[in-house]
Amino acid sequence: MKTRRSLFSALITLALLLLIGFYVILLGYTYWQYHPTALWELIATREIRHAIGVSVVCATIATAIALFIAIPASYVLSRKNFPGKIFIDTLLDIPVFVSPVAIGALLLVFFTSPLSKHFQENFFPIVFAVPGIVIAQFTVIAGLAARMMKSTFDQIPSRYEEVARTLGCSPVQAFRNVTLPLAKNGFLAAAVISWARAIGEFGATITLVGAAAMKTETIPTAVYLSFASADIDRALTMVAILILTALSGLFIIRFISGKEVRF
Amino acid sequence: MITLENLEVKLKGFHLKNINLEVRDGEYYILLGPSGVGKTVIIETIAGLHKQRSGKIVIDGKDVSYSPPEMRQIAFVPQDVSLFPHLTVLENILFGMKIRKINQKVYKPLLDDLIEVLQIDHRLAVFPLTLSGGEKQRVALARALITKPKILLLDEPMSALDPPIRRQLQKVLKEIYIHFGVTILQVTHDQEEAFILGDIISVMMDGAVVQTGKRNRVYFFPETRKIALFTGMENLFGGEIVGLDEKQKQIALNHNGVAFKAFYDRTIPKPPLFFGFRAEEVMIIKDDRPIPEDIADENLIVVILKKVIEKGSSHTMEFEEATRHLPIIAEVPNYVYRKLRYTIGQEMKVFIRKKNICLMEN
Numbered sequence: 001m002k003t004r005r006s007l008f009s010a011l012i013t014l015a016l017l018l019l020i021g022f023y024v025i026l027l028g029y030t031y032w033q034y035h036p037t038a039l040w041e042l043i044a045t046r047e048i049r050h051a052i053g054v055s056v057v058c059a060t061i062a063t064a065i066a067l068f069i070a071i072p073a074s075y076v077l078s079r080k081n082f083p084g085k086i087f088i089d090t091l092l093d094i095p096v097f098v099s100p101v102a103i104g105a106l107l108l109v110f111f112t113s114p115l116s117k118h119f120q121e122n123f124f125p126i127v128f129a130v131p132g133i134v135i136a137q138f139t140v141i142a143g144l145a146a147r148m149m150k151s152t153f154d155q156i157p158s159r160y161e162e163v164a165r166t167l168g169c170s171p172v173q174a175f176r177n178v179t180l181p182l183a184k185n186g187f188l189a190a191a192v193i194s195w196a197r198a199i200g201e202f203g204a205t206i207t208l209v210g211a212a213a214m215k216t217e218t219i220p221t222a223v224y225l226s227f228a229s230a231d232i233d234r235a236l237t238m239v240a241i242l243i244l245t246a247l248s249g250l251f252i253i254r255f256i257s258g259k260e261v262r263f
Numbered sequence: 264m265i266t267l268e269n270l271e272v273k274l275k276g277f278h279l280k281n282i283n284l285e286v287r288d289g290e291y292y293i294l295l296g297p298s299g300v301g302k303t304v305i306i307e308t309i310a311g312l313h314k315q316r317s318g319k320i321v322i323d324g325k326d327v328s329y330s331p332p333e334m335r336q337i338a339f340v341p342q343d344v345s346l347f348p349h350l351t352v353l354e355n356i357l358f359g360m361k362i363r364k365i366n367q368k369v370y371k372p373l374l375d376d377l378i379e380v381l382q383i384d385h386r387l388a389v390f391p392l393t394l395s396g397g398e399k400q401r402v403a404l405a406r407a408l409i410t411k412p413k414i415l416l417l418d419e420p421m422s423a424l425d426p427p428i429r430r431q432l433q434k435v436l437k438e439i440y441i442h443f444g445v446t447i448l449q450v451t452h453d454q455e456e457a458f459i460l461g462d463i464i465s466v467m468m469d470g471a472v473v474q475t476g477k478r479n480r481v482y483f484f485p486e487t488r489k490i491a492l493f494t495g496m497e498n499l500f501g502g503e504i505v506g507l508d509e510k511q512k513q514i515a516l517n518h519n520g521v522a523f524k525a526f527y528d529r530t531i532p533k534p535p536l537f538f539g540f541r542a543e544e545v546m547i548i549k550d551d552r553p554i555p556e557d558i559a560d561e562n563l564i565v566v567i568l569k570k571v572i573e574k575g576s577s578h579t580m581e582f583e584e585a586t587r588h589l590p591i592i593a594e595v596p597n598y599v600y601r602k603l604r605y606t607i608g609q610e611m612k613v614f615i616r617k618k619n620i621c622l623m624e625n
Contacts, residue, residue, distance in 0.1 A: 167338070182349055
């Protein structure tokens with residue numbers, strides 16, 4: 001029995017080592033001859049600083065909007081039963097099984113329709129414009145955020161809300177004072193994952209807004225453009241910037257949350 | 264006063280019909296029934312957590328059938344107590360006060376009183392995760408009582424507790440009931456707990472309330488054989504009426520050739536008639552003692568001792584009637600049993616008073 005347990009222990013540890021080892025080898029092999037001065041030189045250029053700024057700002061806005069909508073939407077899905085619930089629940093997975101480029105194509109067709117053209121003329125441009133980046137990122141991450149928040153709400157017994165109601169809470173007060181505080185960790189996890197997914201988003205973004213330098217260029221599109229023009233050093237530097245930006249963002253969210261976010 | 268008038272509730276797996284209850288101010292009311300009969304559904308409906316199909320819920324003369332839970336002025340302690348895990352014990356207790364924005368000066372005297380009576384003063388700063396089952400119940404009671412509810416609804420408050428903690432909490436519940444003068448409606452499947460705590464007991468079976476009455480009435484005089492079985496009446500027999508004295512309100516019964524006499528205080532139940540008596544009401548007459556005159560007209564039966572089961576606090580003695588082998592069970596306190604010094608197979612006499620024999624329907 002003891003041997004079986006230690007074998008099991010060894011196997012799961014090996015799996016973890018393989019996973020981490022794979023990423024470490026991938027990065028180590030790619031960057032072992034890489035000179036960090038190239039990183040600072042590239043960051044110093046206006047174009048890249050703009051791309052980093054656009055990526056961070058757009059990902060943050062898209063995450064905020066996605067969570068703002070995903071929280072109440074997933075709460076309804078978690079707590080209420082209604083006809084067609086399974087169908088709606090499945091729709092949330094569209095961004096998972098439809099590739100980002102296909103989502104971008106859908107968005108492009110939709111936002112070049114006469115109705116949305118009218119909207120863009122009177123309010124703000126979307127196609128080949130910065131707001132389009134937010135929309136592309138939002139489309140990809142909203143379902144993911146809702147899915148994560150739903151599983152968080154599913155794990156919180158509705159009994160807490162019921163007890164809160166008998167203690168004088170309205171449904172809104174029960175949600176705000178009981179459910180939301182209990183969902184804090186799930187909320188932070190959803191924010192972290194959504195933001196990380198948004199900042200790395202490429203397919204839907206490039207399809208909807210293109211990759212105009214100093215305009216709609218994000219870090220992932222800059223990586224693509226560098227590879228497309230066979231500038232491998234620049235591409236690797238952009239990948240390093242993307243990794244560093246994403247990691248910094250994740251650490252900041254975890255730091256603000258005050259404790260480790262488990263997901 | 265809480266009144267349920269012809270309440271009908273339909274939920275997945277439950278269809279409760281014609282539920283009528285009346286809980287008067289200051290009463291400790293028990294809804295007793297086997298698990299899965301719908302007791303919890305009833306108190307959750309009173310709390311406003313389920314919608315009824317028809318019927319009324321009236322609290323202090325006001326129809327609250329369609330009022331949301333927060334407008335009903337009730338407090339509900341569910342079976343799992345559901346203390347908010349992200350709040351400390353004190354924050355849990357004061358939750359209702361904070362929501363209603365009630366000034367600390369208003370609730371402070373009651374808070375101090377509750378903390379003292381429920382003995383939770385040393386646990387106020389901790390989170391519920393660290394509390395024992397009994398402590399959780401006490402905190403949940405404090406959280407409910409501080410809102411000064413018109414009625415406190417308790418759903419199986421002791422079902423998850425160990426016997427010693429359960430006994431402690433029974434005392435606590437009795438104490439808060441007396442100390443705070445609160446009206447309580449408690450659901451339980453434990454007949455012993457029901458009879459320890461309740462003033463009025465309603466027995467629920469098959470989705471309906473089948474008997475309501477004062478504790479002793481339900482305990483000693485169940486109206487049907489099913490209720491008698493559920494409330495633990497050990498001696499139950501089918502009976503044939505062989506004589507009736509309407510003046511004395513006395514009835515003569517026969518079960519397989521063994522005669523019994525009983526009183527009836529209302530109408531005689533519909534046939535098929537059953538009768539029974541509790542094991543604690545079977546008296547044993549010592550061999551060396553003459554039969555007292557006052558029991559000469561009671562049910563005196565010659566029996567043979569078949570088996571004795573030690574139960575710690577008492578002994579269960581299983582007899583057979585000497586000629587017809589009718590099984591009779593007696594529950595005897597330890598000190599009585601020790602004085603008896605009987606052996607298995609020995610013939611002896613027992614008697615059951617007529618007033619302790621209960622007539623019932625099937």
